[in-house]
Amino acid sequence: MSALNWVTLGVLGLLGAGLYGLLITRNLIKVVIALQILVKGALLALVAAGQASGQINLGQSLAVTVIVADTVVAVVGLALAVQVKRLVGTLDVKALSNLRG
């Protein structure tokens, strides 16, 4: 098997691990971590797709955008988590569903 196929398998693994994390976790910071893992998978997939189609630099350019967006998500998500901890007193996402009306 070629490197490309191994990386594709890795992408599947990362996506699976990230989604699994989002399915079972209730800790807000853990949610951000699971999102990070998902995005790593997407990043690898973009570059791999660029490699497979012979447009590696296009893939890299798109990956830059992904990294920026991902970092902003992490920063804002963590700030939110800290804020939630301060105001609600817990990181449990279930505690945040009291907007239901």
Next chain:
Amino acid sequence: MIDAVLVAGTVLCAVRAIRATQLLSSALWLAGVSALASILLYRLGAPQIAVIELSVGAGLVTVLFVFAISIAGDDGLTEREFLPNWLALGLIALFAGLLGWMILPLEETGVAAAEATFESVLWSDRALDVLVQIVLIFSGVLCLVTLLKERHTSAQQQALAGREERERPSAAVSGNGHHPQAAVPDPSPAEVEEIHA
């Protein structure tokens, strides 16, 4: 062969990051995912992205996580989960299996003869993306500023309301809260520099 080992390591780190019971070790496993992924990126022929991913993903974001966890504390949520574990695992296995079955094995179409350099693709073809990134960073900074301002006032209110309510977590915040959190908005400009460098 080395690719197989790297991929296996990445996925293993990811699974450990999800299954870890302590937030701090979870964050460290995430740094491992990032570092291994950047090696994979390098081996795929994307050295620029690999460098950015290593510095931003493995370095900066990990630092942020450690700060955030030290401020917010580890809740250690042990209550029963919303979904039974077997259902979540089965669903994910179904998803990944189906996706893999559909796309694997990949055929390499070969490298195109003449592709523009990374710089020219990024700066001229994807100029709009760069613009959107700047807007994104800007709005992220704005968001942080707003969030931190709110935190400040609520911290003051709590200080006024009475200190005895919480002992450890809030003490951690009022004790060293300003220092790490002041560091949070800084990374964004630094990150811009890194990307543009």
Next chain:
Amino acid sequence: MADVLIILTMGLPWLGALAVWLTGDRRPQLQHRLAVGFALAAALAALLLIGSTSSAVELRIAVGGAFGDFTFVPDGLGVFLAAVATVVGSLAVIFSVDYMHGEAQLGRYYTLVLLFIGAMAGLALSGSLLLLFIFWEITALCSYALISFYNDDPKAVAGGIKALIITQVGGVGMLAGALVAYAYLGDYQISTLLSRHQELPSGVLSVLAFGFLAAAAAKSAQVPFHTWLPGAMEAPSPVSALIHAATMVNAGVYLLARFYPAFEGVSGWTTAVIVVGLVSALLAALMALFATDLKAALAYSTISQLGYMVYAVGVGAVFASQFHLLSHAVFKALLFLSAGAVIHAVGTRDMRQMGGLGRQMPFNRAVFIVGALALAGLPVLNGFWSKELILEHGLHDGPAWAYGGMLAGAGLTALYTFRMVWMVFFGKSRRRDHVHDAGPMMRVATGALAVGTATTWLLVGAFGDLLEDSLPFHGLHVEPARALLEEIVTAPATLVALLVVALGLLAWWFRDRLAWIGEAVPQVGQAAAADFGFNWLNRQIVDGTARTAEALRTTQTGYLNWNVLGIVAGFVVVLVVLAVG
């Protein structure tokens, strides 16, 4: 040269918007002056732009591969609509100096008006479907914000939201059309769509055609989307004159005229356009006949006149529709502005509380009557020429039933126009207090528009040449001005139409003796006053949406894991479908 003028036409109002906003509400005099100055400068730029009309792309902004280039094409249709938008816009701004004198939040008002003028000019000049859509939405946004300008009045807020939602429904049709065109042609340029529309499969082309028709009907307040326009009358009167009479509502007609060459061949499309125009013209004329609110009557008459333009596009008379658009923009802006002066003086919009105002507002009465005569289609005013041109084309190229309907509409137009003039300016005075006539700035604006109403038909030849030379896909053949005017005067259709108009006039004159008709069929009046049930239909749709949303609320638990479960399950379903299919 042309590119600079295009930038000025769009950029000056936006620059002015910024300047007025930055000036702040503490210096209202400066705000008035800045707004008038920038609006006039933009109007000047647009008028100069007429000189450099061409069908070529004059300004091109590259924005990367995914969106195509943003292009601006100063062709006849576009330049003319941009000129109408900026000139009527600057007159509305001049009128506002008196009308909005002493009002709070002038900055917000002028900023939105100037933003609108710039966006409207951009809409008219843009040569790319995507850009057209963006400007389309900016005008909708400004319209919403200005209808709800008095945002402490719940009726104004409700009217604004209604207008926004209905025009958005149409906007979705347009976006869908643009995306479909892009998917098949690989290009957002309007000229590409017009030149290569044969390459689209016929089903796809009809999706495009009817999507654009829905967008145009929503924007131009045609049946069944017309219900937002009467509600939009909560806006300040200069805004009603500018946005809801002279410019934005014309965008729909502009769209139909612009894409007519591409959609002409779609089966059923022209018939659908004719039916939409006919039904709108007739129903709205009936509603105007029974309206008691002065501005609502004018709004219904706008719907009706827009129906005439849509009908003209349907029968293939693109030039006639654009000519009537010009006439209507001028005389309807005049009517709205002088109605605004009346409302400003009297303090109510209810025509039953007016009456006998003519003696106290002689100037205003004079200009209003000029506009009303043009609306009714009496000779030598611009409304006469353009309406006759439409009816003549309708007789020659369109189906007879539609022509008959439009003719009846012309009679109704005359009838409701005279009723309106009579109720406001003549008859017994119902007020004791003194009413002041229009202020000096109001007189400047309405006077200029009255002169325009009497003279714009003289431009018919130049206007025809402008369209003929710069619209390569429309294949227009406009006769020279004299031949055209002679033809209108001598054609039997004109005589018939004038006869019908005279009948309408007579019907008003002998209204007391004809009262038995109204008593014999009271249902018509009741139905017209109740908007023919369209408002009820609106309410049902809104209630249905609200009920569905309420019913779906149980699925929103607010738990993250539950949402992710939905996402992953959706993923799996998509994958299974792909794997099986």
